[in-house]
Amino acid sequence: MELFKNTNFDFLRWKWPFIGASLVLTAAGLISLAMKGGPRYGIDFKGGALLSLRFNQEPPVQKIRDALTGKIHGEISVQQISGKPEVLVGTEIANEDELNANRQIIEETLRSTFGASNGQLDLNNSSAEQLIDRLRDPLLQAGVAISEQDLKDVVTGIEQYRASHGGLINNFDALSSVKGVTPQVLAALKKECSLGPFTILSAEVVGPKVGAQLQRQAILATLYALGGMLVYIAFRFEWIYGVAAVIAVFHDTIITIGLFSLMNKEISLTVVAALLTLVGYSMNDTIVVFDRIRENLKLMRRESLESLINISVNQTLSRTVLTSGLTFLTALSLLLFGGEVLNGFSFALVCGIIAGTYSTVFIASPLLIFWQNLVESRKKKPGAPSAPVSKGPAGPGKGPAASAKEMAGARNRAR
C-alpha cells in the first residue's frame, strides 16, 4: 500500500497563509505572555510548596482553605483537579527559612482538620515505622505470637495494599485479604487506627534560589544546544540552512510556550523535557527535507530553488506523513491515557509535532528561498545599497516575491 505516489503539490504557493497563521499564533502567544508577565512557571521553577491530596469523597475545598488561612504567610491556592477527587494545595515561599516550616504546617493542619481523632493513628497518612510502633504493644498485650520480622512484613503488606488502592483504605475489613493480617491484627488495627478521608500523594518544596537557578540553566542549556545544532548543520550544509532550521525550531517552541500561556497551563520541569523532545522532532523533520534538497541540488541544476524545494517536499511527503502521523499517534495516546502527571508533557508533544512538521515546509524552506532571492537581487544590482539581512519571516513584503519573478527558472510559480 502506498499513500502518495509521485505527488506534485505546490506547497510553497500556500506559504503566505501559513506564515500569516504562524505570525498570528506567535503574536497571540507573545501577547498572552506579556500580559501575564511571562510563562506560568511550576513550583520547580518559581519556588514554593505544593501538596497533592486525594480524598475518598468530594474534596472540601473551602474547608481546606479556611483551615489554612491565617496559619501560613502569603497566598494559598487550593485547587481541585477537574473530574477527580484530588486537590492541589500550594503556597508561595519568599525565603528558604520558611521552606521547611510551610510543608509541616500544611500537613499538620490537614491532619488535625480531617485526620484521626481521639489519639488514633490515621492509617491513610502514616509511615510503616509509625504503624509498627503503634501496633507492637497492643499485640503484645493481646498475647499475639508475632515476631518483629513478621510484624514488619504485615505492615509492609498493608502499605503495599494501600499504595495499590490509590493510597486510601476505605474500610478495615478489606485488609483481611492482606497476607498476615489475622483477626487479632485486624482487631488491633481497628482499635489503634482510624481511616482519614485523605492521603498525601506528593509534596514538593522548592526554594526560590534553586528555582531561579534551574530556570536559568534550562534556558541556557537549550540555547547552547540550538547553537550546537546550528553549527553542525552549517558545517554539513550551508550556514543559511542551519539558521533556517534553528529559526523553524525556535518558532515551534515559542508557539508551544505561547499556547501554554494562552491555556493557562503550567511550565514545569517535565514540560521542559517535552520541549526538548519537540526540538528534537522538529529538527529531525527539517533535516530530512534539507537533506533531500541538498541531494536534488546536485541532480537538478536547472530547477529554480523554489520548485526544487517543492519537489523535495513532495518526494519526502509519504515519509513525513507516516512518521509524523505515527509519532503524533503516540503523543496523542500519551495525552489521552497518560494521566495527570504526563498531561503537560504530552500536550507539549502534540503541539510540537504538528508545529514541527509544518514549520519545515512553511518556515524553514521559505527562509532558504528568501535568502537566495536576496543574494540574487544583490548580484543583479551591483552598487545598490546592501539590504539588511532579515532573519525572521518578514511581513508579506513585495520585495522577495517580486525578485523571485526575475529568477531564471521561476517556471513553477508561473504555472
Place this chain on the structure above:
Amino acid sequence: MTSNLKVRAIAIVAVILVCVYGIIGLPTSKQDLFDNLKKNIRLGLDLKGGSQLILEVQVQDAFKAEADQLTQRMREALTRAGIAGDFSRNNPESIADSTKIQVDVKGIPATQAGTFRQIFQDNFSDAWLLAQVNATDYRMTMQPSYALKLKQDTLTQSIGTIDRKINGLGLSETSVQQRGGANEEDEIMVQLPGVDDPAHVKQILKTQGVLSLQEVLANGGPFSSEEDARASKGGVLPLNSQVVKETHPGQPPEYWLLARTPVITGRDLRDAHAQQNGQTGGWETAFVIAQGAPTKRFEQFTGAHIGDRLAIVVDGDVLSAPVIHGKISDNGVIEGLSGQDEAKDLALNLKAGSLPAGIKILEEQTVGPSLGSDSIREGEVAALAGLIAVVAVMLFYYKRSGINATLALLLNAIILIAALSYFDATLTLPGIAGVILTIGMAVDSNVLIFERIREELRAGKAVIAAVDAGFKKAFLTIIDTHVTTIVSCAFLFLFGTGPVKGFAITLVIGLFANLFTAVFVSRTIFDWELGMQKRAVTLSI
C-alpha cells in the same frame, strides 16, 4: 557474501545475548527473573515514590573555623616568642564570599617584624598569604589553592557525615551525592526511596551532634542568667572560659561557667548507643571513649577533679552537669533526654560525627508510593497503546518489511534498557521523554529507508540494487539527523541540570542503539531474506 552475512548475524546475536543478560541476568526460577528485572531496571524517585532533599553546604562556616584555628595557633606561637598581637577576622556571610576570609593582626612592634614573619613562614605559609598593611599591622588571606582544597574537603566530609547519619536510620537504597553542574558544587542531593515523610531525616540532619565534655569552673553555677554568671567573676569572664545555657522544657534556663577547652570531644568517641537506665527507667545515651590518648586524658582529668562537675555539651547546649564521683577511664552516659527517640538520635549523631559546616535545605520533594504506581500504570498503558498503533501501521503499510522494522524497534528498546542497566542509570520521567523521542526517530529511520527503497523500485531498479541504493541514500540522512541530535544532547548534558541530563543520556544511548538496529540489523535481515530466494525478484514492502 554468505559468510559475511553469517559474521553479521553472529554479531547481532551476540549483542542480543549481552543485552538480555544485562536485563534479566541468569535467572534460575520465575521469581529470580522478576527479582533481576527489578534490580536492573532502576526507576527514579518520581516513578517509584520516595523523597529527595537538596542541601546546600554553608562552606563559609568551614572557612571561619579555619581562620579561628589560625588565630589560635598563631597567638600561641607568638606568645611563646614573646610577641603580643591583636587578632580579628571578618565574617563572610555567603558561600560566594567564603574565600574572602581574612585575619588581621595589629600592633606587632616593628622591631619584632622579622621574628613575626619567620613564625608565619614556618607554620602557616602553606595555607595563608601574608601582607603588610602598615608598620605594625598585617593582613592574612587564604591561598587560592588551599581555599579550593578546603572547599572540596568540606563537601566530601559533609557528604560522608550525612551518609553515615542516614545509614544509621536503617533506610535502604539511599543515596547521598554531590550535585554536578557549574553552580551546584556546594549542593548535596539526598535520595530516600520509599520514604514519604522526610521530617525525621531532616531533624537528624539539622542536629549537628557536636559533643564536648567541658570542665565546670569552681563556683561555676548554675546561674539564673548570663549576667549573673559574668557578675560572679566581677563582670569580666576569665581567660579560657565561656557561659553555656542549659535549657529545661517548660522551665527557665540555667547558665554554667565552663572551661573553653574541652576535655573530650565527639572525635574522641569510639561508640555510642541508646539504653534504658536501670534505676530510673529513663532513656540515656551511653558513649565509649577511644583507647589511647583520649582515655588517658579522661582518666587523668576525672582523677584530678573528683567532687567537681563536668558539663556534657551537645550542639552548644548543656544537657547535664553531673558531679564526678570517681576516676572514669573510657565510658559515660548522657542523661536528661526526653525519651527513646532522642536517645537514639543523639547516639546516631554522635557516631556519625559532626558536619564541618552548617546545611540549608533548598528543596524537598516527595512522591507518595500510590502516585508513583499510578504514573507507572498510566504511563504503561499509554506507551503500550502507542506502540501497538505504531506496529500495526508499520505492518499494514509495509507488509513483510514491517516485521523487519518491528524487530529493529524491539531490539532498540532492549539495547536501550540494557545500556541503562549497565550504566547504573535510573529511569525518570524526563528519561522517558528521551525514550519517546528515540522511538520516534527509530520509526523515522525505518520509514526513511523503506520509502527510499520503494522509490528506487519505482525507478525501475532490480530488488537487490534497490535495497542497496535505498540503504545507502537513507544512511546519509539518518547520520545527519542523529548526529545533530547527539550534538544537542552533548550541550544539554554539559550545561543542563539533573532531569535535563537524564533526558540527554537516555536519548544518546537510544540514538546509538538506533544507528545499529535501523541500519545494520535491518540491512542484515533484508539481505538474509533476499538470500533465501533463488533469484531475488520480489520484495514485500
